[in-house]
Amino acid sequence: MRFASGLSAALLSLVVARAEDSKSGVEKLYILNCGEGVAVDVSLWSPGVDEGKSKDFVDNCYLIKHTQGWFLWDTGIPDEVATMPNGLAPADPKAVTWKRPKTLASELAQIGVAPADIKAMAVSHTHPDHIGNVEMFPNAMLYVQKAEYQWPGADNKPRFKPYHPVTLLEGDHDMFGDGRVMMLSTPGHTPGHQSLLVRLPRTGEVVLSGDAVHFKSNWDNRRVPAINDNKEQTLASMEKLAETVSREEAQLWINHDKDRRDIQHMAPEFYD
Incomplete structure (x- = not known):
C-alpha cells in the first residue's frame, strides 16, 4: 500500500510538472518594422559583387512574449x-539611407504593450540601426556581450548610458533558464555580436541572425561585408549558425533581407 501510494504521488508530480511545462516558455513572437532603406552600393556588404548596384534593406526588431515577461x-x-521626410543619410554616401515608416512606440502600442512593460531586452550588436531606441526602455535590463559593451564608440565614448542596467555576457546565454530563448555568441561583424535562437510551440525553432549575415546571397556564398570587425570570426560564426540551423531544423531569419521579410507576418500579427 505504501509503495502504491508513493508511486501514485510520483505519477501525480510528473503530470503536474508536465502540465506546468506546457504552460511555460515562449507564447508569441512579433516582427516589428524598425526601418527601411536603400543602399547606393550593395558591394559594401558583398565585396567584389554587384559593385555600384543599389539594394533595398529592411531593419527588424523582435518582441517576444514569454511566460516570464516581455523581451x-x-x-x-x-x-x-x-x-x-528624406530619411537619415549615412556618413558613407554608398551606405543605407534609412527611413522609419512606423515608430517603435506606435507598434508597441498597437500590440497593447507600454515601454514600461518590457523588463528585459538585448541587442545583437551596437551599430546605430540596432540600438536607436534603447533609452526608450531606461529600466529594462539590457543583455549584451561584454566584448560589445566594452568596445569604444565614436570619439571613444561608451555605447550605452552608464546608468542603464546591464548584464554582461561572455558566450551563449539561456535568457529564461528554460532553453526557449537562447542568445548565441556570434562575434565577427562586431567584437561582441550575438544572434538569437527562439523555440516557438507551433512555428518551431527560429534563428534571428542579427548582422552575422545581411542577406541570403551572402549567406549562401559565405560573403563577409567590408563593414566588419573580424573576417575569420565572422566566417566561424556563420558556421556556428549553420550548425545550429541544421541541428535544430530551424528557420534562419536574416534581419536585413527584404525578400525574407516580404513573405513574413508583421506585427500586430505574430508567430506562436
Whole structure:
C-alpha cells in the first residue's frame, strides 16, 4: 500500500510538472518594422559583387512574449527618423539611407504593450540601426556581450548610458533558464555580436541572425561585408549558425533581407 501510494504521488508530480511545462516558455513572437532603406552600393556588404548596384534593406526588431515577461530583441532606427521626410543619410554616401515608416512606440502600442512593460531586452550588436531606441526602455535590463559593451564608440565614448542596467555576457546565454530563448555568441561583424535562437510551440525553432549575415546571397556564398570587425570570426560564426540551423531544423531569419521579410507576418500579427 505504501509503495502504491508513493508511486501514485510520483505519477501525480510528473503530470503536474508536465502540465506546468506546457504552460511555460515562449507564447508569441512579433516582427516589428524598425526601418527601411536603400543602399547606393550593395558591394559594401558583398565585396567584389554587384559593385555600384543599389539594394533595398529592411531593419527588424523582435518582441517576444514569454511566460516570464516581455523581451525585446534590437531596437532599430531611432524613432525620430520617422519625422525626417528624406530619411537619415549615412556618413558613407554608398551606405543605407534609412527611413522609419512606423515608430517603435506606435507598434508597441498597437500590440497593447507600454515601454514600461518590457523588463528585459538585448541587442545583437551596437551599430546605430540596432540600438536607436534603447533609452526608450531606461529600466529594462539590457543583455549584451561584454566584448560589445566594452568596445569604444565614436570619439571613444561608451555605447550605452552608464546608468542603464546591464548584464554582461561572455558566450551563449539561456535568457529564461528554460532553453526557449537562447542568445548565441556570434562575434565577427562586431567584437561582441550575438544572434538569437527562439523555440516557438507551433512555428518551431527560429534563428534571428542579427548582422552575422545581411542577406541570403551572402549567406549562401559565405560573403563577409567590408563593414566588419573580424573576417575569420565572422566566417566561424556563420558556421556556428549553420550548425545550429541544421541541428535544430530551424528557420534562419536574416534581419536585413527584404525578400525574407516580404513573405513574413508583421506585427500586430505574430508567430506562436
